[in-house]
Amino acid sequence: MYSEGAAMSWPNDPVLVRTPATSANLGPGFDTLGLALALYDDVEVAVTGDGLSIEVDGEGAEVADRGERHLVVKVLRRTFDVLDELAEAESGQVMGQPKGIRLRCRNRIPHSRGLGSSSAAIVAGIVAARALHPAGRLLDDDVALRLATEIEGHPDNVAPCLAGGLTVAWTTPDGPRLVRLDSQVKQVVAFVPEQRLATERARGLLPETVLHKDAAANAGRAALLIAALTGGLGASVLLDATEDRLHQNYRAPAMPASAALVAWLRAAGVPAVISGAGPTVLAFTTASQVDSMGPEVGNGWHEHPLDVASRGARVVAGEAQVRP
Numbered sequence: 001m002y003s004e005g006a007a008m009s010w011p012n013d014p015v016l017v018r019t020p021a022t023s024a025n026l027g028p029g030f031d032t033l034g035l036a037l038a039l040y041d042d043v044e045v046a047v048t049g050d051g052l053s054i055e056v057d058g059e060g061a062e063v064a065d066r067g068e069r070h071l072v073v074k075v076l077r078r079t080f081d082v083l084d085e086l087a088e089a090e091s092g093q094v095m096g097q098p099k100g101i102r103l104r105c106r107n108r109i110p111h112s113r114g115l116g117s118s119s120a121a122i123v124a125g126i127v128a129a130r131a132l133h134p135a136g137r138l139l140d141d142d143v144a145l146r147l148a149t150e151i152e153g154h155p156d157n158v159a160p161c162l163a164g165g166l167t168v169a170w171t172t173p174d175g176p177r178l179v180r181l182d183s184q185v186k187q188v189v190a191f192v193p194e195q196r197l198a199t200e201r202a203r204g205l206l207p208e209t210v211l212h213k214d215a216a217a218n219a220g221r222a223a224l225l226i227a228a229l230t231g232g233l234g235a236s237v238l239l240d241a242t243e244d245r246l247h248q249n250y251r252a253p254a255m256p257a258s259a260a261l262v263a264w265l266r267a268a269g270v271p272a273v274i275s276g277a278g279p280t281v282l283a284f285t286t287a288s289q290v291d292s293m294g295p296e297v298g299n300g301w302h303e304h305p306l307d308v309a310s311r312g313a314r315v316v317a318g319e320a321q322v323r324p
Contacts, residue, residue, distance in 0.1 A: 014046035022116030027242035028221035034160035048100030075125025087135035112196035114276035119157035164312035184232035202277035238271035
């Protein structure tokens with residue numbers, strides 16, 4: 001345990017961080033609401049004597065050779081620098097960057113599908129760096145949220161990834177903040193397509209201005225959605241509460257199959273939304289209800305019944321299981 005005045009050194013043992021998938025927006029809560037989901041990436045980081053080693057199994061294996069440009073590595077470096085600044089301010093000591101890093105990733109969260117894969121990588125890097133750095137205690141949850149938001153650009157996905165459960169995130173002149181709520185809805189179904197969609201492309205389709213009546217409608221629906229999710233108000237209220245007028249229709253041309261599935265599910269009485277920037281569709285329903293719909297849902301979708309994750313990113317015991 002690091003204390004002021006004590007010599008600092010890197011630990012010999014690796015740390016393993018588990019981060020959940022997330023779904024942002026949830027319909028009307030654009031850039032504000034997020035839900036942690038029980039689909040996890042495992043990231044193991046060790047400080048070594050020299051060099052940089054990266055192993056990736058599962059999603060993102062194709063970018064394992066990016067070296068210092070790998071997102072988790074960049075976040076580790078950034079967080080180590082922040083921790084050195086905090087340590088120097090408190091005790092005058094700094095660690096500098098470690099001589100070597102070994103990174104092993106077991107990724108299960110689909111990439112570029114609207115399930116928070118980049119937020120999971122960012123949060124994993126921050127939590128791992130905090131666990132490895134001798135002055136890690138100086139990086140509290142508020143600082144972690146601020147750093148994650150700076151890297152990601154907005155807090156809606158990093159908030160539930162850090163805190164778990166249902167989160168409301170917002171920004172202030174002093175930085176981002178979040179509140180965590182307990183969702184009474186415990187399971188959802190994610191319909192994940194094969195094709196990817198870059199968040200930047202989806203955001204580029206949004207207009208600069210919207211009608212006042214649409215903004216007012218979304219504000220009311222977002223408030224109703226919080227009440228519905230935390231109060232267990234049922235599918236009929238959730239159907240109304242998940243109505244959106246700010247982003248989904250504008251993004252539909254980039255994901256016509258997703259937009260069509262959302263429309264079909266909602267017509268069948270199932271509260272369904274685009275997950276994050278898409279193209280995954282998130283339905284507030286159960287696997288059994290989806291199975292009862294049979295082939296009407298259509299082909300080309302990987303159906304994932306997922307529990308709401310009550311916990312956010314955390315250090316766990318064990319090792320990341322990557323193929324040799």
